Amino acid sequence: MPIADLLAALADGSVTVVDLTQPLSETTPVLILPEPFANTPHLSRERLSKYDDAGPAWAWDVLTFGEHTGTHLDAPIHWITGQGGEDVASIAPARLVGPLRVVDKTAETAADPGYLLTAQDLQDHEAEHGPIEPGTWVVFRTGWGSRASDEAAFLNAGEQGPVTPGPDVEASRWLAEHPNIVGFGVETVGIDAGAAGGFDPGFPVHNFLLGAGRYGLTQLANADRLPATGALIVVAPLKLVDGTGSPARVLAFVPST
């Protein structure tokens, strides 16, 4: 009975649960787009009551935040190439649980914060670790998550715009055309590289991946605790009707080594 086996493995520590989610608060970094584009607000909250006259025995707040805030999922309808595709609520739950592959370019990103993942990198990963299985989520590990508590370092925007790692055009197409890849996750603020607005096409991961009905996942934490292969990911966005994206709790089941 596979569920009993998994529960036993969790109980004896041979499988651990790794939280891939960054904390969500007023200080969570958000994307900044140049003029004339609209920007998403930081999370804010308004108190309804806190054990006071407005609610003597209870505390609760009202949240304000963009769909694309913190660790979050991009649904196909987020991008113009995916319009007519799935909103967040329409995603089949089985698509949100699957094998996890991790492509580690931490050293390359330390040397070059604008490192561009290539199709060759992805082909090399498959050659080393075996073919990517159906239903897989691919995570691009860069070490960027260590910057997540410092918005300036996390966005890393200078005179030439944001400098953050991401796939190049060919890698973006490779991800979107791979028959077994369901989603692509990153540690940065968006699924495209900081420089990707100037690529052809612009923002190619958004363009190709969401256009192909796949999903994006951003601002992941603890990617350094993931093996290249052999883990299971659980992606849990809000079931938001007509949602173009949603903050998500993202967990990985990881075998102990």
Ligand code: MN
């Ligand atoms: Mn997004």
